[in-house]
Structures are given as C-alpha cells and as structure tokens.
Amino acid sequence: MDQLPGLPARVTVCEVGPRDGLQNESATVPASVKAELVERLVDAGHRVVETTGLVHPKWVPQLADAEEVLRRIDRRPGVRYPVLVPNMRGLDRAVDLGVEDIAVFGSATESFARANLNRTVEESLEMFAPVVGRARETGMRVRGYLSMCWGDPWEGEVPVPQVVSVATRLIALGCTELSLGDTIGVATPGRVAALLDALTAAGVPVESITVHFHDTYGQALSNTLTALRHGVTTVDASAGGLGGCPYAKSATGNLATEDLLWQLAGLGIDTGVDLDKLVETSTWLADLLGRPSPSRTVRALAGG
Template sequence: MSSIALPQSEPMTGLPPKVTVYEVGPRDGLQNERDTVPTQVKAQFIRRLLDAGLETVETTSFVHPRWVPQLADASELLADLDEVGRSPLRPVLVPNERGLDRAMEADVEAVAIFGSATEAFAQKNLGRSREESVEMFAPVVKRSQDAGMWVRAYVSMCFGDPWEGPVPVDRVADACAELMDLGCDQLSVGDTIGTGTPGHVEALLAALEQRGIGMDRIGVHFHDTYGQALSNTLTALRAGVSVVDASTGGLGGCPYAKSATGNLATEDLVWMLNGAGVETGLDLDKLVATSVWMAQQLGKPSASRVVKALSGA
C-alpha cells in the first residue's frame, strides 16, 4: 500500500457538506461480466461494501436471465444476504411488473426502473418505444408506492447516444419529467457512454430544475469513457446535487451500448471528496482492499486510479 493513505484536505467552497455515494457495483458493475460470478462472491462483495461504510448499495436486478445472465441469481443472492438485503437502502432494478413481482417475493423495500432519453436505446434495451416504456413503468411505480417501497428512476443516454448522436437537453429533461411524474422518489441522470462535459451537465440540471425536479431529488451517474466523470460530478455538486452513483473499482458497462465503459470509481470519487473536505462516511482503505479482492475474483485489474496508486497494482 502507498504511504499516502489520504489526500491533504483543503475545504472547497460551493460543495455540499456531505455526499451520499449510491453504490452500483454489485448490479451495474457486474452485469456486463462475461464469466459468471458465484452468488457467494457477490454476497461477500456486498457485505464488504457495507463494512466500508456504504449505506446505499444497489444489490441486483430482476431482469429476465436471458437478457442479463450474470444477474440470474437475484433471488438466491437476496436469500443469502437475508436481512442485509432488505432495506430501503438496498434497491434492486426491476424492468417491468414481472420483475416487480419477483422483487416483492424477495421482500425488498426499494426498486429502480430504467428508462431512456432516446428512442434508439429504448428499443435496444426495452424492446419498445420511449412512450410505451413509460406506460409499462406506470403500474410498476404505482404498485411499488402502494406497497410503501422507495422508487428510483434511471434515465440513460442523457448526454449522447451511440445510435442517435447528440441528444437535445430539452428532450432529455422531458423524458426525465415523464418518469418523475409517475411518482418516483429519485432521478438518476445517466451519462451511459461517458460523452458528457461540465457545461452539458450544468445545462441539463438547469433544465430539470425548470421542470420542477429539484437537486435534492437528483443523483448523477457518470461513466468515465473520456475521463470526464470526476469533472462532471464536481459540476453537479456545485449545482446542488448531493447523490452520486459510483462503482467500487470502476466496474461496469452496458450490455446494450458497447461504447459504454466503466462507471466512475467509488475510490476516485472518495479521494476527491476527502480532499475537498466533503463528508462521505466511507473508509477508503477498506474500499481499496475490497477492489483488490474483487479484481482477484474477476481475474483482471481494477480500473480505479486510486486503487492502482494505493495498492501498488
């Protein structure tokens, strides 16, 4: 391990005092892995993340196994986790009502739906138009709310689409508003292929605020394809966002968009926030150790620069 365990902390103005890291490694991080990760390894991964101080951890997805084989063991994983996996802080992704049925059978208390800002990705990911996908999600959200569950709405391709190219900011804001109008508690704005830049982030957040979606209801989800994830995150924090999606070790991608590389690494985010004097409640040493361990399970090095620096990998 490096002798420099933490950055020098110099408080930065204009940032929230505390940031909630929404950990997506077990779901979004692992979903694109070709080799099957054993259920017991996934469960240990989640327990290690919780031990490192992470509170909100998205554990798995109830999508059909044909589409995401890696997460076919969702029910088994939640059974292994038992009480640890049943909390408003342990969301699972549900693509439709059948997925919601399975989530309810597992007694989960929080779910996430996954929409799109573009027609092309809606067809690729959901097999239907954007309008039809909203219609599909409406009963999912209503039933979830009636059951007292917390609901998150992901919107993908908010900063560019590999099939459609640039996506107008107003169109993205409209797509986000459509899902939030269903009654979702939180919106995650996704840069699925990592093409966003700070000015673009600033413009979209302003457009969302104009549509009545406050920064207190928004999380940001950046991929680091072009090395912009941290700068985009800093822009969002300065705009008032305080929830940031990240994946331990920088794991992740998208099975339907091959240009989507890894998520923002949790360790890289925590290093930046520690240096800026922002509280996260996370133990960086434990996160790094977990990433090193997970890299060994997957047989490939961690993509996180902080993990590489601190572990000597």
C-alpha cells in the same frame, strides 16, 4: 479542512458495482461472491448498495441468480439495497423477497429504448407506470434511471429538452429519485450544468437528482464536481470502476468509487465510506476476476 464554496458537506454514494458493475462481466460470477461483495461494501460504510436486478436471464445472464443473492445477504438496518425491476413480474418477485427499494430503467432516446427494452420511450413509460404506482403504494422507494442523457451511440448528442421531457415524466409517475446516466461517457461539465439548470427550471427537485457518469473520456470526476456545485448530493459509482452496458458497446466502466472518494475527501466532503476498506474489497474482486482494477486510486493505494 477548508472546503470550496458551493459544495455540500456530505454526499451519499450509491454503490452500483454489484448490479451495474457485474452485469457486464463475460465470466460467470458466483452468487456467493456477489453476496460477499455486498457485505464488504456495507462493512466499508456504504448505506446504499444496488444489489441486483430481477430481470429475465435471457437479457442479462449475470443476473440470473438475483433471488439467491438476495437470500444470502443479511440486510442491515439503516442500509438500502435497491433492486432493478423491469416490469410487474419483477415487482411481484421483489415484493415476495422483501425488497424495499426498486429501480426502473428508462431511456431518453428512442434508439436505446428499442435496444434495451424493445419498446419506444412512450411504451416504456406506460410499462413503468403501474410498477411505480404499486411500488409506492407498498411503501417502496423508486429510483428512475434515465440513460443516454448526454449522448447516444446511434443518435449522437441528445437535446436537453428531450431529456427534460422524459425526466419530468418519470418524476410525475412517482419516482422518488432520478438518476441521470451518461451511459457512453460523453458528457462534459458545461453540458452537465445545462441539463441540471433545465431540470430544476422544469420543477424537478435537485434533491431528487442523482448523477451516474461513465469515464470514457476521463470526464467523470469533473462532471461530478459540476453536479455537486449545482446542489446534487447523491452520486452513483462502482467499486473498482467496474461496469459498462450490455446494450451500448461503446460504454466503458462506471466512475470508480475509490476515485470519487479520493476527490471528495480532498474537498472536505463526508461520505461515511472507508476508502482503505473499499480498496481492499476492489483488490479482492479484481483478483477473483483475473485482471487489475481500472481505478487509478485502487492501483495507487494497493501498490498495483
């Protein structure tokens, strides 16, 4: 298949459904289902599956069973299972559980930092510093999520220099990967290009950048294509389009992994993920949750 110029031959899909997708569900999802979801995603070919988060259940009740989920999973060689940790207590638990990849969750805006972390941006970075430092000392990879990179429900459009300032701080702390979050789904291709250009100009290696789009305005796929043209080769997506954000009520579902795979296959880009197996998994999960998948590709291929 002929490929459009300027695109990578291969893209890594970071599957965030088990954590970012399920954390916003109102009904309790059993640990056994979460563990089976992870196993199914790996069976479909995923090599990076964000598994859970070691956070206080008061703040994210759906993640209260994180340790049980991690114990149920048969972690396979060559597969990464990132786990969200908020602080040193979370890191201690991660170390005890044999976790090799962690993630911290920061904000480009003060309003969301207050809502999500009950801290200022500066205070959150100060909290992350020892976590990232110790994690790197133990040989862990560290993903730095940066939310509200293009828009904030309280502050509106977020200036590019503001995002760059926090992003470069996360990299300086030692994060090996930077996931740029369009938390409320307001980004458009031009604004995506502007931020990526500014980050690379500021010295952030493009190979360390991941994009994380929500599809509120139907822009997630076009935004992703723009990022790929700028050298990004890792994309966050959620099986079946699950997800949102418990602290930003205007946030809709994540970019559906199946929709992303359909686009990438049509561009001749390899992911190593079997679309048919993933559709089966998302249909299984949608049935368990009692509602149809929001993914257009799932609905088309599953006949729903």
